[in-house]
Amino acid sequence: MSQNLEQKMREILGSGTLLLREPMKDHTTFRVGGPADYFAEPRDADQTAALVRLAVEAGIPWMILGKGSNLLVSDKGYRGLVIHSSNMNRIETDGNHMKVEAGARMAAIGKAAYDAGLEGFAPLSGIPGTIGGAVVMNAGAYGGEIADVLESVDILDRGGERRRLTAEQAELGYRSSLIQRNGYVVLEAELVFRRGNREAIRAQMEKYSAARKEKQPLEYPSAGSTFRRPEGYFAGKLIEEAGLRGYAVGGAQVSEKHCGFVINRGGATARDIYRLMAEIVKKVKERSGVTLEPEVKLIGEFE
Ligand SMILES: Cc1cc2nc3c(=O)[nH]c(=O)nc-3n(C[C@H](O)[C@H](O)[C@H](O)COP(=O)(O)OP(=O)(O)OC[C@H]3O[C@@H](n4cnc5c(N)ncnc54)[C@H](O)[C@@H]3O)c2cc1C
Incomplete structure (x- = not known):
């Protein structure tokens, strides 16, 4: 990480927050994810734009984070700038x-x-x-x-x-x-x-x-429906029909309550969730011929 870049981010943010190596598990509803190199919380659109332009100039990856409720961030984290929109909530x-x-x-x-x-x-x-x-x-x-x-x-x-x-x-x-x-x-x-x-x-x-x-496993961390709805089908039903209700990889599990949700039943890593998603895709394809596509956005490296 560059001190010069950090300094420029701090100048843009003024009293706004800049954190280094911020654990993304604290900002995702799956409660997994390694550190983001730079984690900024701009106060307004101008600061956001200035941060984006700085990242583009510096040639580093950048992304916007909302509530992290549709994200799977790798255990290795994110080698770039995460711009968190939490202070822009008028x-x-x-x-x-x-x-x-x-x-x-x-x-x-x-x-x-x-x-x-x-x-x-x-x-x-x-x-x-x-x-x-x-x-x-x-x-x-x-x-x-x-x-x-x-x-x-x-x-x-x-x-x-x-x-x-x-x-x-x-x-x-x-x-x-x-x-x-x-x-x-x-x-x-x-x-x-x-x-x-x-x-x-x-x-x-x-x-x-x-x-x-009633229908969703809200008592566990998740990112909602893990897969997109394939045309003419329901992902949860296909997963259930593939015999995967309750199927687990490490701390990641197909919810017993709603098969369309992968949950973190405790202590899951991002890799557990990723591997479980891959198993689900494979088994559903074998059983029904349908290829499920993730709805959850994958951030960082998983292989
Ligand atoms: C229990 C549960 C139930 C859910 N139910 C539903 C549901 O009923 N329907 C549904 O559609 N979804 C549902 N979701 C998924 C999720 O809540 C939605 O996809 C939500 O819109 C994601 O918003 P977020 O702020 O958390 O985005 P994040 O997860 O933070 O980000 C998701 C993607 O959007 C991008 N993004 C975020 N903010 C911005 C921005 N300001 N500008 C540009 N890109 C941005 C991110 O870069 C990322 O690619 C559910 C999730 C959970 C955990």
């Missing part, structure tokens, strides 16, 4: 519109929408990530998805320039977007809602929250 409501910074949590947006009597976010508010991570992959649940509420999104391109994309330009598809394909950074999103009845919104939120508790 939510501003204006009529039936909302401007939200990338690091705002889905639950906080759900609460703000409820407080303002705005409908359309209840199916999404239980997703345990940030709006930045959710926009990038067009997160969805219970028949809703980000595309339903996104009006526009401010992004940084890979060179660190800021631009606004309309929802249409962002090309949101099933767990995909142009932002993801081009490796852009989400800085801020503008959301639009319908006026609704607060009691009805609360009832919906409670219904979805109860459904999550």
Whole structure:
């Protein structure tokens, strides 16, 4: 690691945080992952852009981290700069519109929408990530998805320039977007809602929250659905049919409660999870001929 680079990052961040060799297991819901060389928490979009430009100039890898709820980070960690969006979490409501910074949590947006009597976010508010991570992959649940509420999104391109994309330009598809394909950074999103009845919104939120508790192994660390839904199938069902319910590699296990979730049942390494995912892909392919693809993003080296 270079002292010169560290110094430049500190100048950009001012009172913002820069940590060195920060364990990523403390920032992922799987609770695994080795150290990131540089771990920055910028206060705003300008600091974020300056960090991106610095990393590009210095030729080091960089990535944005939201809540780490869709990530598998290698035990060896990340040889580059992790930019954590946690301090960028402003939510501003204006009529039936909302401007939200990338690091705002889905639950906080759900609460703000409820407080303002705005409908359309209840199916999404239980997703345990940030709006930045959710926009990038067009997160969805219970028949809703980000595309339903996104009006526009401010992004940084890979060179660190800021631009606004309309929802249409962002090309949101099933767990995909142009932002993801081009490796852009989400800085801020503008959301639009319908006026609704607060009691009805609360009832919906409670219904979805109860459904999550009933169906998902929330008592264990995980990254949610490990695999994408293959067209015409459900990943969890294919995994179950391959006889893998409860199957374990080290501390990683196919959840007994929901076969679509790989969980850390205690003491798992990233390598355990990676090897279990590889076994699942192999056995499902043998049993059903379907190739599962990870939904979870793999960061760092696993081989
Ligand atoms: C218990 C559980 C339940 C879940 N349920 C659902 C569900 O119902 N539906 C669903 O879709 N997902 C679900 N997930 C997965 C996850 O919560 C979502 O994918 C979420 O949108 C990820 O957001 P994040 O902030 O945690 O992103 P992270 O995990 O931090 O990052 C994921 C990816 O997005 C990128 N990213 C993050 N922020 C930005 C940004 N500002 N700009 C550019 N790129 C960024 C990262 O670089 C990375 O590639 C669940 C996960 C868990 C643990």
